[in-house]
Amino acid sequence: MSVDVSQDDGREDRKVGVRRTALVLAGVALMVYAAFIIASVLRS
Amino acid sequence: MSTIAAEVNDHAHDDHGPAKGIKRWLFATNHKDIGTMYLIFSFAMFLVGGLMALVIRTELFQPGLQFVHPEFFNQMTTMHALIMVFGAVMPAFVGLANWMIPMMVGAPDMALPRMNNWSFWILPVAFGILISTLWMDGGAPASGWTMYPPLVLQTGDAFPFLIFSVHLMGISSIMGAINIIVTIMNMRAPSMSLLRMPIFVWTWLITAYLLIAVMPVLAGAVTMLLTDQFFGTSFFLAAGGGDPVMFQHIFWFFGHPEVYIMILPAFGVVSEIIPTFARKPLFGRDSMIYAASCIAFLSFIVWAHHMFTVGMPLSGQLFFMFATMLIAVPTGVKVFNWVATMWKGAMTFETPMLFALAFVFLFTIGGFSGLMLAITPADIQYHDSYFVVAHFHYVLVPGSVFAIMAGVYYWLPKWTGYMYNESLGKLHFWLSTIFVNLTFFPMHFLGLAGMPRRIPDYSTQFADFNMIASVGAFGFGLSQLILIYVLLTAKKGVPATDAVWDNPEGLEWTVPSPAPFHTFDTPPEVLPPLKQEQHA
Ligand code: HEM
Numbered sequence: 212m213s214v215d216v217s218q219d220d221g222r223e224d225r226k227v228g229v230r231r232t233a234l235v236l237a238g239v240a241l242m243v244y245a246a247f248i249i250a251s252v253l254r255s
Numbered sequence: 256m257s258t259i260a261a262e263v264n265d266h267a268h269d270d271h272g273p274a275k276g277i278k279r280w281l282f283a284t285n286h287k288d289i290g291t292m293y294l295i296f297s298f299a300m301f302l303v304g305g306l307m308a309l310v311i312r313t314e315l316f317q318p319g320l321q322f323v324h325p326e327f328f329n330q331m332t333t334m335h336a337l338i339m340v341f342g343a344v345m346p347a348f349v350g351l352a353n354w355m356i357p358m359m360v361g362a363p364d365m366a367l368p369r370m371n372n373w374s375f376w377i378l379p380v381a382f383g384i385l386i387s388t389l390w391m392d393g394g395a396p397a398s399g400w401t402m403y404p405p406l407v408l409q410t411g412d413a414f415p416f417l418i419f420s421v422h423l424m425g426i427s428s429i430m431g432a433i434n435i436i437v438t439i440m441n442m443r444a445p446s447m448s449l450l451r452m453p454i455f456v457w458t459w460l461i462t463a464y465l466l467i468a469v470m471p472v473l474a475g476a477v478t479m480l481l482t483d484q485f486f487g488t489s490f491f492l493a494a495g496g497g498d499p500v501m502f503q504h505i506f507w508f509f510g511h512p513e514v515y516i517m518i519l520p521a522f523g524v525v526s527e528i529i530p531t532f533a534r535k536p537l538f539g540r541d542s543m544i545y546a547a548s549c550i551a552f553l554s555f556i557v558w559a560h561h562m563f564t565v566g567m568p569l570s571g572q573l574f575f576m577f578a579t580m581l582i583a584v585p586t587g588v589k590v591f592n593w594v595a596t597m598w599k600g601a602m603t604f605e606t607p608m609l610f611a612l613a614f615v616f617l618f619t620i621g622g623f624s625g626l627m628l629a630i631t632p633a634d635i636q637y638h639d640s641y642f643v644v645a646h647f648h649y650v651l652v653p654g655s656v657f658a659i660m661a662g663v664y665y666w667l668p669k670w671t672g673y674m675y676n677e678s679l680g681k682l683h684f685w686l687s688t689i690f691v692n693l694t695f696f697p698m699h700f701l702g703l704a705g706m707p708r709r710i711p712d713y714s715t716q717f718a719d720f721n722m723i724a725s726v727g728a729f730g731f732g733l734s735q736l737i738l739i740y741v742l743l744t745a746k747k748g749v750p751a752t753d754a755v756w757d758n759p760e761g762l763e764w765t766v767p768s769p770a771p772f773h774t775f776d777t778p779p780e781v782l783p784p785l786k787q788e789q790h791a
């Protein structure tokens with residue numbers, strides 16, 4: 212089996228988009244977590 | 256290469272059904288299976304949390320200490336809240352999201368199906384740990400679901416398990432939220448523009464962003480509790496130069512958006528149901544989306560309305576009072592739009608519509624008591640009284656929980672392929688509505704008369720209303736047995752049509768009932784017109 216480019220329906224692009232969006236969101240969540248702890252360290 | 260090829264022309268995918276036996280559920284990646292598991296888990300937690308509520312109401316049936324030790328009473332209020340918030344209401348909405356969002360946007364599944372499996376299976380582990388603390392030395396956590404230090408640091412052996420289970424719940428929610436956002440942003444049928452998305456999808460998109468913004472804040476707060484307890488830090492310990500009030504700020508920076516996490520998807524469900532049974536397009540569709548976004552934004556700048564009695568500068572009191580009151584504006588827009596949708600509609604009152612209507616009335620009562628609590632000088636009187644208990648139970652029970660029930664009745668025929676028992680559904684509705692009011696309405700009077708919350712005993716002047724509330728609670732609990740029966744016999748009725756209801760809007764009604772294991776393997780080319788457009 213191989214990829215038939217003529218029938219490319221954008222699924223590959225979609226997979227890249229899915230990964231990119233998911234990683235950005237996970238990064239945001241980690242940054243929020245870190246930011247609140249760092250801010251509390253600085254304050255205490 | 257071959258793996259990509261297999262996924263690209265997914266013939267291999269088209270014809271395989273679900274796996275057999277326990278593996279189907281343990282290794283589930285199908286959004287419908289995972290949605291079903293979320294809903295069943297949530298219902299189980301609803302029953303466990305409900306039993307705890309009945310322990311509370313049994314003790315409060317009469318003044319004096321009768322049935323349980325005060326320490327155990329406090330464990331019940333704490334565990335009841337944690338289980339209902341994180342185990343019942345939130346997972347129910349995630350279950351509805353899993354089932355419906357891919358079908359509503361014309362996607363074959365959630366964007367990240369294996370992560371979806373993790374998001375779900377972490378939850379039974381988290382709640383297994385949390386519930387097991389009941390049998391530990393020192394008992395379950397008893398500091399209230401808000402976990403304020405220094406009190407929470409007096410928890411016995413349960414303490415690290417509490418923190419760990421909250422971390423797990425947070426991770427599960429964040430992964431679920433990422434999955435929902437990515438599904439909506441990257442997996443929509445090409446012809447479905449953002450503004451065309453169903454309102455349920457919109458409210459969940461906004462909710463998922465809220466989750467990603469605030470669940471890490473809760474995780475940070477409980478991590479600091481953990482290090483304060485075991486690693487010698489003093490973030491919140493006054494003796495070490497720390498500040499216990501800082502915990503409250505951090506907690507409520509999470510906590511207030513959290514209450515909107517529990518109500519925005521409910522707004523979405525109700526906005527799907529009312530147009531169907533009023534047989535009119537949703538009034539002010541776009542303004543519904545803008546109002547939900549507005550509410551989400553405002554929910555970040557009102558947290559200190561939970562802390563008026565802690566003390567803050569006058570300017571702070573004024574800011575948080577007015578910001579809180581501002582939320583009434585977009586909320587009013589929504590209520591107005593629901594009413595305007597029904598105006599001159601050809602209404603019928605099937606069970607989902609009954610629950611949705613009760614939602615509009617009774618959630619609004621909770622909104623009004625919220626407005627009263629937002630008034631700083633008034634709140635200084637009402638704070639930590641049963642008035643607050645009345646407020647948040649109105650928004651959460653005939654609010655969020657009724658919306659979940661409305662959604663379950665609405666989509667059940669699509670899930671099972673059969674109509675549920677409508678007369679029993681209506682009976683369930685009427686009994687629930689009568690008893691929910693019997694339980695929670697008297698709490699307004701108790702609060703205004705000065706009865707404090709989270710106590711196992713009270714002055715005799717509060718006896719009558721407490722007795723009424725306890726009777727109501729048992730009635731409400733027993734009424735849920737009807738729901739159990741309706742769900743168990745859900746496949747015994749007449750077969751449902753694909754549309755199920757009278758010309759409802761949305762892609763989910765274009766697939767067969769029951770919805771096949773795989774839907775929209777190829778995105779739908781032409782979307783059905785919105786009702787708005789049909790009328791124009
Ligand atoms: C309509 C706008 C709303 C306003 C103006 C409002 C206002 C308030 C205020 C001022 C308090 C603090 C009372 C006190 O402790 O003295 C409060 C508590 C609470 N509200 Fe609301 N609220 C609103 C909607 C909601 C919604 C939609 C939910 C959830 C679905 C909710 C859930 C809660 C909960 C759980 C508490 C108690 C937290 C605790 O102390 O344990 N509220 N609300």
Ligand SMILES: [Cu+2]
Pocket residue numbers: 510511514557558560561
């Ligand atoms: Cu709040």
